[in-house]
Amino acid sequence: MTQMVTPVSPAATPSRNARGHVVVDRVAKTFQGADSSVEALREISMEIGEQEFVTLIGPSGCGKSTLLRIVGGLIEPTTGRIEIRGQSPSEAQRTKDIGFVFQQPALLPWRTVASNVELPFQLNKGSGTDRLCSTEEILALVGLGAFANAHPYQLSGGMQQRVAIARALIFDPALLLMDEPFGALDEITREGMRYELLRIWGQSRKTVLFVTHSIPEAIILSDRVVVMSPRPGQIREVIKIALPRPRNDEIESTTDFVRYADRLRHLLKA
Amino acid sequence: MTATSSATVATRQLPRHGFGTTVRGLALGSGPAVFGLVAFFVGWEFLVRITNTPSFVVPAPTAIFARLIEEAPSYGYEFLFTLAAAGAGLAIGTTIGIVGAVLMASWPVLERSLFPLAVILKLVPFIAIAPLLRIWLGYELTPKIVLATLITFFPVLVNCIAGLRSADPLALEFFRSVGASRWEILRRLRWMSTLPYLFAAFKVNVNLALIGAIVGEFFGSDHGIGKVINETALRLDIRAMFAAVMFLAITGVTLTLLMNVLERRVLYWHDSVRTSAGR
Numbered sequence: 001m002t003q004m005v006t007p008v009s010p011a012a013t014p015s016r017n018a019r020g021h022v023v024v025d026r027v028a029k030t031f032q033g034a035d036s037s038v039e040a041l042r043e044i045s046m047e048i049g050e051q052e053f054v055t056l057i058g059p060s061g062c063g064k065s066t067l068l069r070i071v072g073g074l075i076e077p078t079t080g081r082i083e084i085r086g087q088s089p090s091e092a093q094r095t096k097d098i099g100f101v102f103q104q105p106a107l108l109p110w111r112t113v114a115s116n117v118e119l120p121f122q123l124n125k126g127s128g129t130d131r132l133c134s135t136e137e138i139l140a141l142v143g144l145g146a147f148a149n150a151h152p153y154q155l156s157g158g159m160q161q162r163v164a165i166a167r168a169l170i171f172d173p174a175l176l177l178m179d180e181p182f183g184a185l186d187e188i189t190r191e192g193m194r195y196e197l198l199r200i201w202g203q204s205r206k207t208v209l210f211v212t213h214s215i216p217e218a219i220i221l222s223d224r225v226v227v228m229s230p231r232p233g234q235i236r237e238v239i240k241i242a243l244p245r246p247r248n249d250e251i252e253s254t255t256d257f258v259r260y261a262d263r264l265r266h267l268l269k270a
Numbered sequence: 271m272t273a274t275s276s277a278t279v280a281t282r283q284l285p286r287h288g289f290g291t292t293v294r295g296l297a298l299g300s301g302p303a304v305f306g307l308v309a310f311f312v313g314w315e316f317l318v319r320i321t322n323t324p325s326f327v328v329p330a331p332t333a334i335f336a337r338l339i340e341e342a343p344s345y346g347y348e349f350l351f352t353l354a355a356a357g358a359g360l361a362i363g364t365t366i367g368i369v370g371a372v373l374m375a376s377w378p379v380l381e382r383s384l385f386p387l388a389v390i391l392k393l394v395p396f397i398a399i400a401p402l403l404r405i406w407l408g409y410e411l412t413p414k415i416v417l418a419t420l421i422t423f424f425p426v427l428v429n430c431i432a433g434l435r436s437a438d439p440l441a442l443e444f445f446r447s448v449g450a451s452r453w454e455i456l457r458r459l460r461w462m463s464t465l466p467y468l469f470a471a472f473k474v475n476v477n478l479a480l481i482g483a484i485v486g487e488f489f490g491s492d493h494g495i496g497k498v499i500n501e502t503a504l505r506l507d508i509r510a511m512f513a514a515v516m517f518l519a520i521t522g523v524t525l526t527l528l529m530n531v532l533e534r535r536v537l538y539w540h541d542s543v544r545t546s547a548g549r
Contacts, residue, residue: 074443093449100447106440109539110462122458124449151539171448 022048022071022175022207027080029066039232040066044080046226046235048207055210055222059268063233064211065179071209072098072177085174092175096120096127099168099206101178105160107152113139113163114148120171132172132204141200142166158189165197169204176206182217194220195249202246215264219257220247227267237267329509338513345517351493353521355411355486356479359418363475366419367426368468372456374427375434392424396482400489414486414494421482422475429471433464466540469533476525484518 029041040063048054056064069075071082073089084092092098107116117135132138139145142162144155152160161181168176181197182190194217201208212218218225219241227236241260243251251257311331317323318330325333338345370388374381396417403413437460445455487496495518502511537543 069443072447074446093447096448098447100444102440102443104440106438106444108441108459108462119458120448123445123454124451127449153539153544167444177447 021050021083021085022209023083024067024071025081025083027067027070027077027082029063029070029075030078041070041077042232042234044233044235046238048209051205051207053201053208053210053221053223055212055218055225056228057212057215057218057225057264057268058228058233058236059230060213061231062228063231064228067228067233068177068179068209068211071175072100074100094124094127096124096130096171097174099171099173099176101161101164101168101176101181103180103183105152105157105164107160107163107167109152112149112151113144113155116152116163117166117170119167130172132170135170138166138170141203143196156189158185158193161185161193162196165200169200169206172204174207176208178208178210180211180213183212190214190217191249195247197221198245198247215261215268216252218264219243219260220251225260225264227264239263326506326508329512333509334512334516337509338516341510341513342517345495345498345514348493348498349495349517349521351411351491352414352480352483352487352495355414355483355494356418358411359415359482360422360475360479362415363419363422363479364426364472367423367471368430370423370427371430371434375431375460376452381431388424388427391420396421396485400486403486404490409490409492414483414491417486418479418482421478425471425474425478426468429467430464433467434460436467437463466537466542469529469537473526473529473533476529477522480518480522480525 024044024046027041027044029039031038031040044067046054056067058064066075070077071084071089073082073093082089084097087095087097089098107113108119111119114135117138121129121131133141136145136148139148142165144159144162144166147155147159152163155163161184165181182193185193198221210218210221222241225239225241227239228234229236239260243254243256243260315331318328329337370384374385399420400413400417403416407413407416434456437455441459442455445459450458483494484496484499487494488500491497495514498514499511499518502508502514534543
């Protein structure tokens, strides 16, 4: 298999899109209802380094999805600001530097798989023509080379989600935002998809902010895990995952892994 | 993971969307319906003969069909006028409905102000308007076109608004995250999401437009199948009247069948069409 993207080492000059330095500066969010308000997030500050894989984990309702959407520019914060490579999220949207993957694939059912992956190039055309690789190559990368002309309804949930990942990667965004992307899949598929994602990520090394409520998933995937408290969401603790890469399923039985899992479980329970 | 191992994981066979496939499918699936119709007519014929009902009260199907074959060319000619009026009314009504829906979905203030007006228009009984239109607009096609337009625009308006709003919210978020403009969202996402709703309205409207045109013809017309039904009824030529009604029924069924075939081709991706195809 030909390598389609040269992995960027810190020593070499990073390409414009490899850098994905993200700053979250005192972000808070309160949702105003008709006669009530909900404080979803209270004073969140954190940074994500280039090519770092950071996971947000927390109990349901802690605001992790809200925070993800604020970083991605889909929700306005009540206070605070976000910086993505020095740009605001709206500017990053305009320059197509944000790739989103949601819990549901959200593909367009009337288009083929290949056409769905090509969709970002038909929107906001003024933002330039950054492209990670050809459509065939990215489909081969996610393991769907034979399905370019299939329609989403002919694919299983896991396969559709892989198309969604391909769609979010093809325009070479600086930042990949993933909101529990494997949440709708069955356990077996889910476990396989984690390592699939690592393999895909290893080829393109994007900066990733990943939301999950699965402890093993957080440890397997991330460089750092940000643990959030229940609503109103705040950062409880940040844990650095010092497991070596590349990772495979053997690490799940190492003592380090178990220790991290215990630590996270303890933090999430209290 | 190689491409070949992925291919063996294929869950469903790729369908062919050829015209022949869908027409054949329709033909095979319509067996029970044809049987039902034949049984209905046989039963009707039987009852008429048994009770010796005179033909000016209820004619037997054989008599009706015989008369229909006789009159078919002239009925066909007249029907063309009805079809023209219904078709024009449908086209105009659909356009107004879609344009109105797009405007109302984009500017809620328009919806709040104009929608009640549309509802009032919808509630006026068309039977009451028809003679007025004939007085104002004459005996030719225009009053029927107006009637057909009035009847057909409301289902399109309502369904189109619902359809525009039915776009997948996560797909919408993806569009926004790559900086898509409102127009791009409308064109690439909302429009296709609206099609199933539009088709639902269209299926109803094809018949409604015909009815509107025919009602218009009842109140005075130079041409049209409605005029034929009216005249034959007034002359007490019941067999001819039934023949004309039967002609109308046949064309109505044909149009509905055509609509179904069209729907399967355009909406092949939508759940409503796929589940009915047994996939």
